[in-house]
Amino acid sequence: MQNNTIDSQGAIAYYIDFSLQEIPNISDIAYGTGGIIYTDSEKTYRTIKKEYPTLNVMYLDTIGKIRENMLSTCVKVIVYPDYHIRYFKDLKYIKHVQVFHGPNDKKYNYIKEVLEYDLFFIPGYDAYERYKKQDLLKRGTGMLIGYPKLDRVFRGELDRDYELIKMGLDPSKKTILYAPTWHDRALNSSWKSFRNVFVVNIPANLNVIVKPHPNISRYMEKQLNEFRKRxxxxxxxxxxxxxxxxxxxxAASDLLIGDVSGITREYLAFKRPFVFLSNKPRLLWSKKKTRLWNCGEVVTKTYKVWEAVERSLENPDRYMDQIEQFFKTTFYKPDGGAAERARDAIFDLINDSC
Known part of the structure; x- marks a missing residue:
């Protein structure tokens, strides 16, 4: 990483709301830049203090108080893992950086609001071409850096068996990860239709890990409580x-069961098999949103899930050509150095404004 003389503890700020899933998108960058992570969510504050104890996090209960503190500490750059510039864009002499909201194919990533940022990071060529096609690179503020969240994967720092043992699961068994997106207005999630598959007739020779989107616990608490008990x-x-x-x-899993959540794109980094769950006929889906479904079996009936899992585990290379192709276009320079490139770009932005 380049040398710099910036007092980063005061110069750089991050803002995260209640969306816990966004913390890993900026954590590795923040380790290198220093600065304060601001939040108006007590849960986010507690989570960062517990799971990222060396990061500097501050809880203030209103956006107004966060703005005042940023001004008093002479913040020069605010980094966001989501579209929250609207809270701070009127603050004078402050630059704004956006870290992509996951490498998925949802329209949410590719909206005109990215043009309000002085710099926004792009994870790979696929996303770059989509930004370009929608004329979102016209200001020259989009920058290919790779995917910081997965740097440790590309550096080979995670071990499957070790992670399973930490969870108290048998590493000799194949392990399935089910990670649905949340049940939003677009009805993207498989959760409502398929969740009971993972509490009924689970094959004895498998481990099953379930990671629901944080918004499922936020908006569907009763369903999640019942699911947890079972x-x-x-x-x-x-x-x-x-x-x-x-x-x-x-890292602990041998196969991902997903839908259209960003985790499906992230899982490409492991080059392991997929099974995709569709809560409606595929013809009713946007082709752009479901392009990754070419990397595995697509299941529309609950009783067919475990059959598809068994076939995919028996022949893990069946869709490997497609997985390799998507991997190459999803991640720019998968060398473990994306966070460093992001940090350097942030420091350059500060230096250029001085």
Whole structure:
């Protein structure tokens, strides 16, 4: 990483709301830049203090108080893992950086609001071409850096068996990770239709890890409470509701069951098989949103899930050509250095404004 003389503890700020899943998108960058992570969510504050104890996090209960503190500490750059510039864009002499909201194919990533940022990071060529096609690179503020959240994967720092043993699961068994997105207005999630598959007739020769989107616990608490009671009756299952970091869960698994969540793109880094769950006929899906479904079997009926899992585990290379192709276009320079490139770009932005 380049040398710099910036007092980064005061110069750089991060803002995260209640969306716990966004913490790993900026944590590795923040380790290198220093600075304060601001939040107006007590849960986010507690989570960062517990799971990222060396990061500097500050809880203030209103956006107004956060703004005042940023001004008093002479913040020069605010980094966001989501579209929250609207709270701070009127603050004078402050630059704004956006870290992508996961490498998925949802329209949410590719909206005109990215043009309001002085710099926004792009994880790979696929996303770059989509930004370009939608004329979102016209200001020259989009920058290919790779995917910081997965740097440790590309550096080979995670071990499957070790992660399973930490969870108290048998590493000799194949392990399935089910990670649905939340049940939003677009009805993207498989959770409502398929969740009971993972508490009924689970094959005895498998471990099952379930990682629901944090918004499922936020907006569907009753369903999740019922699911938890049933799931935890089985000794070979684990439920991770609140941990923001999904990377160790992916590393521990041999197959991902997903839908259109960003974790499906992230799982490409492991080059392991997929099974995709569709809560409606595929013809009703946007082709752009489901392009990754070419990397595995697509299941539309609950009773067919475990059959598809068995076939995919028996022949893990069946879709490997497609997985390799998507891997190459999803991740720019998968060398473990994306966070460093992001840090250097942030420091350059500060230096250029001085």
């Amino acid at each position: 799931l935890l009756c089985s000794p070979n299952t684990r439920l991770f509701e609140n941990s923001p970091d999904t990377v160790p869960l992916m």
